[in-house]
Amino acid sequence: MEIAQKAHLAATVLKTVSNDDRTATLKMVHDALREAKDEVIAANVKDLDAAKSANLSPSLIKRLDLSTGDKYDSMLQGILDVASLDDPVGKVTLARKLDDNLELYRLTCPVGVLLVIFEARPEVIANITALAIKSGNAAILKGGKESLHSFTAIAKAVTKALEKSKVPPGAIQLIATRDEVSSLLSQDQYIDLVIPRGSNELVKHIKDNTKIPVMGHADGICAIYVDQDANAKMAADIVVDAKTNYPAGCNSVETLLINEKVISDKWPTVASALVDANVEIRATPELIEALPADLKSHCKTATEEDFKTEFLAHIIAAKSVPTVEDAMAHINSHGSSHTDCIITDNETTAGKFLKGIDSAGVYWNASTRFADGFRYGFGTEVGVSTNKIHARGPVGLEGLVNYQYILKGNGQIAASYLGAGGDKPFKHEDLPLEN
Amino acid sequence: MEIAQKAHLAATVLKTVSNDDRTATLKMVHDALREAKDEVIAANVKDLDAAKSANLSPSLIKRLDLSTGDKYDSMLQGILDVASLDDPVGKVTLARKLDDNLELYRLTCPVGVLLVIFEARPEVIANITALAIKSGNAAILKGGKESLHSFTAIAKAVTKALEKSKVPPGAIQLIATRDEVSSLLSQDQYIDLVIPRGSNELVKHIKDNTKIPVMGHADGICAIYVDQDANAKMAADIVVDAKTNYPAGCNSVETLLINEKVISDKWPTVASALVDANVEIRATPELIEALPADLKSHCKTATEEDFKTEFLAHIIAAKSVPTVEDAMAHINSHGSSHTDCIITDNETTAGKFLKGIDSAGVYWNASTRFADGFRYGFGTEVGVSTNKIHARGPVGLEGLVNYQYILKGNGQIAASYLGAGGDKPFKHEDLPLEN
Structure with missing residues (x-):
């Protein structure tokens, strides 16, 4: 056979x-x-x-x-x-x-x-x-x-x-x-x-x-958005961890979005930490312009392709965005629905991001590297899924099961009931779940 | 756009x-x-x-x-x-x-x-x-x-x-x-x-x-197995309902499996009810042989193709099987994973069938016509799915949703934790579900 x-x-x-x-x-x-x-x-x-x-x-x-x-x-x-x-x-x-x-x-x-x-x-x-x-x-x-x-x-x-x-x-x-x-x-x-x-x-x-x-997942193009209300030190720590803890991991960050209002104060802190961690920055011109000379030399000008690339290496693509909505639009159109993060101290802004991002994982002030079955406490990981149906994100054993309906009767036929020719109504009473 | x-x-x-x-x-x-x-x-x-x-x-x-x-x-x-x-x-x-x-x-x-x-x-x-x-x-x-x-x-x-x-x-x-x-x-x-x-x-x-x-579903080839311990009258009622209540429905029965030990006593009761309901029976020779002359004339000899066909009409394909295991093997290899039913008074036999059938719906002593979102009490029906992942069977609104993970932190990085370079263990404590 x-x-x-x-x-x-x-x-x-x-x-x-x-x-x-x-x-x-x-x-x-x-x-x-x-x-x-x-x-x-x-x-x-x-x-x-x-x-x-x-x-x-x-x-x-x-x-x-x-x-x-x-x-x-x-x-x-x-x-x-x-x-x-x-x-x-x-x-x-x-x-x-x-x-x-x-x-x-x-x-x-x-x-x-x-x-x-x-x-x-x-x-x-x-x-x-x-x-x-x-x-x-x-x-x-x-x-x-x-x-x-x-x-x-x-x-x-x-x-x-x-x-x-x-x-x-x-x-x-x-x-x-x-x-x-x-x-x-x-x-x-x-x-x-x-x-x-x-x-x-x-x-x-x-x-x-x-x-x-x-x-499963092909690309893992995870993004981090540094909001105008971000704590700059926290942003630097999270971005460096998400990029360098295990660059070959699908949950590593590839794209960095910086709110344009904090280009001059918070962005240099993040950029400096990335350079210290030997990360090559591929940034849009306004971001490179905002950096001191010693950091500028570690940057390259980003191409549009860089924002669709899973580098799996010490490389990150960075660009500025006017608002959280623009960050969300970028992620929802360029990302791979894997895991995306906002760094902000503003709960309202975070709430918008958490609701509007169309990815398996949406994070607030935590490294994308937490997207992992063991870290989620699943005991095991079958894989990570970026599919939109069935299992999403880190998948434990529950991704290998589905369900079926069992109906137990004692001779009932549909024709006795309302909607199929009869006059009996259905009771539709939920019973306690015994497992 | x-x-x-x-x-x-x-x-x-x-x-x-x-x-x-x-x-x-x-x-x-x-x-x-x-x-x-x-x-x-x-x-x-x-x-x-x-x-x-x-x-x-x-x-x-x-x-x-x-x-x-x-x-x-x-x-x-x-x-x-x-x-x-x-x-x-x-x-x-x-x-x-x-x-x-x-x-x-x-x-x-x-x-x-x-x-x-x-x-x-x-x-x-x-x-x-x-x-x-x-x-x-x-x-x-x-x-x-x-x-x-x-x-x-x-x-x-x-x-x-x-x-x-x-x-x-x-x-x-x-x-x-x-x-x-x-x-x-x-x-x-x-x-x-x-x-x-x-x-x-x-x-x-x-x-x-x-x-x-x-x-969705293409074919709906539902089967009913009449066990040796079936109540013949119940079998006749359910089979006729499942075939004739709405023959164009995907939850109508197309295949009838009869335990070979009850060919001579229970099968004629079922066949007679089908003939009375104007159903054409396409049966294997041993089933036709077992019927009285007036019923025989309503039967045709079944072809192998009849057991893979969704008739959507007053036609049913019937064959005998030696055991419940053979019925299950037939259904699992010929069916369309929609809804299949056993008729038996024997709880052990029913248990085997309910566990072993690989379909969205597995029924015991009830018409396959119950496979319907409204009858299940879903309030609405998006459709019926014979897929093996995501939504199965009659699908309510829950078939149009999936899930995403939201992680809320205050600056945590993976490198602090066990397994990613650090020494902090995870707590993994389940919190109450507030909805």
Whole structure:
């Protein structure tokens, strides 16, 4: 049977497996990967050798390397962490008596089949396997060619563990061949959600080549607006943190908007802090003009393109705006709906911004770097979504579930009721939610 | 400015308009349409004349006709009904203290820009306008050519009412030209959700031609499984209701699965009721064989294609299955994830079915015809979704909202906290939800 169809059928079985059995399965996966550590690391060395021979970038080689620091043990612990989370499945979110002995329930349920495509981080396999099983979703995992040996060794251990578990065969399928992806991306009748884990290019490529919903983000063009009523020191601290704490992160700031009334007093404080933190400033002329000579030399004139660019580096684009409304208009037209921030001591201005920005995260006086599942207290993070429907922002396990309606009757037919030919009214009484 | 971009910008303004102002706007739209009734009906007569000259089907002409019964007044009342619903926007669904003075809130918010494409029912314009404004979404409404005059007259009244309201220009755009659609379907940077209201062909065409999420359903292939422990009379009543109450409805039953142990006793009761209700039975040979001669003559032998067909007529496809598991496997592989039902007096068997079926609605001893927003008590229905993410089943106003995270701090930076270079732990204390 084809991979996707097999996953679809397995999903309908996995959906019925209890939380206890799903949790026990995760422990078995954990133990199997612990036992296979030497084997996996040996396979990983082969990938590393190949990557070095192929002159791949040092950052890619670092991501590929499973033996640095406590990466392997963290991966193992991550499985147990997911296992210990609350069961996301079967939560009753609505209970309503439509009529006597006719009761409607809305219950959380798995989405179905996930297709997860990732690049160089082999430990993602363990993480996604844990998330999928915990949430009752079948998953097809497709690794990149750079991690082929590591992937195969991990897959072997995971598959062996699953064989002894209550999770049906086909629920977790690990595929390593490259030519499968385009075929999988076309099977929207069997695959319900695609989760890309990798570069912006990977995400864009996938979004452009499938009708299946894609959960993730391509660009993360976060902006910070420094209002006329901002505390300049706070603005400098937040902007530097948001830019330099982890520039490769999607929640790093890329665009800085300065209220034009504070170009001469607050902007130099922020600019000076950025220069001290080795950040290149690409600013509009009026902002460069306002700086003292020693700061001016660290600035370049911004192009329009700079305000649509995710630099992922020590570079920031800056421009001035007349009002908070202009800042909002800039963000709503140039941003990527990820996370945007206002720095101000004025509650009214902040209120306007918090209401008017059309992004997954809207912040007031806090670094955009807080946009993260662990920082939000979700226990885990499936990814960050800039989609406008389903899950938004940092996504925990709840992004892998949806709901279905269960109706329990004792023979009722629609024709007895008002609106469908009969005269019985509906009761529509909400019942207590018992979870 | 282009239609979609204009809608996107209007959406960010509409998002900030209060519920009182949105509700007042709906009353203005209601009044304008009440006053324009003669004008709209006159325009509608032109559409009806054109439809008759073009020999369009009687059912299409009926859908087009705004003067039948109380259709116009129902349309007007529908606007007031939507106006009176609870505000779906700004509900706090999570409140969490990440640290002192660093508070995270998750609030419901509009999705953004809706593109609604519909065919012959001109009253849908008023309904969708009301739903969009109430939920704070901008909407682009595109009517079919059959209802061009009615559409234009309604659009004129709606537009005039909106001009005096707090809803920004561009928030509701009514377009009548045909060539715009394919261009709009490609503008996923501005349009967040497409809602088709019309035939399966329309929905399929749209799904095949856009990357924007589409909320709706193409096929509604609902199944009823009559278990060995079913009450035969109940089974007959429910199957007849589900098939004949409104055969054109997407929640009508198309497939009947009979447990093979009750072919000789319960199946003839169900078949007889169907024949009495003028339903053509397309059954597998063993089911036809089990019937008395007078019923046999009303049956045809089913083809495999019949089990993938939405008949939307007095026709039902029937086959026998050995067990409830086989019924579930059939439904999960042939169905359309809409609404499926088991008829049984056995709670254990029902429990298996309710857990294992992968559909928006799973019913026990009740007609599939209950799958409807009004019957569920939602006050209104945006449509029925067979999608696996975001809204499923009958969708009320909550299908037009999503959520965003608001973080309020007083200068916190990520680098102070554990995991990003600092040593402060997060508090992650849930706060009471105040709505």
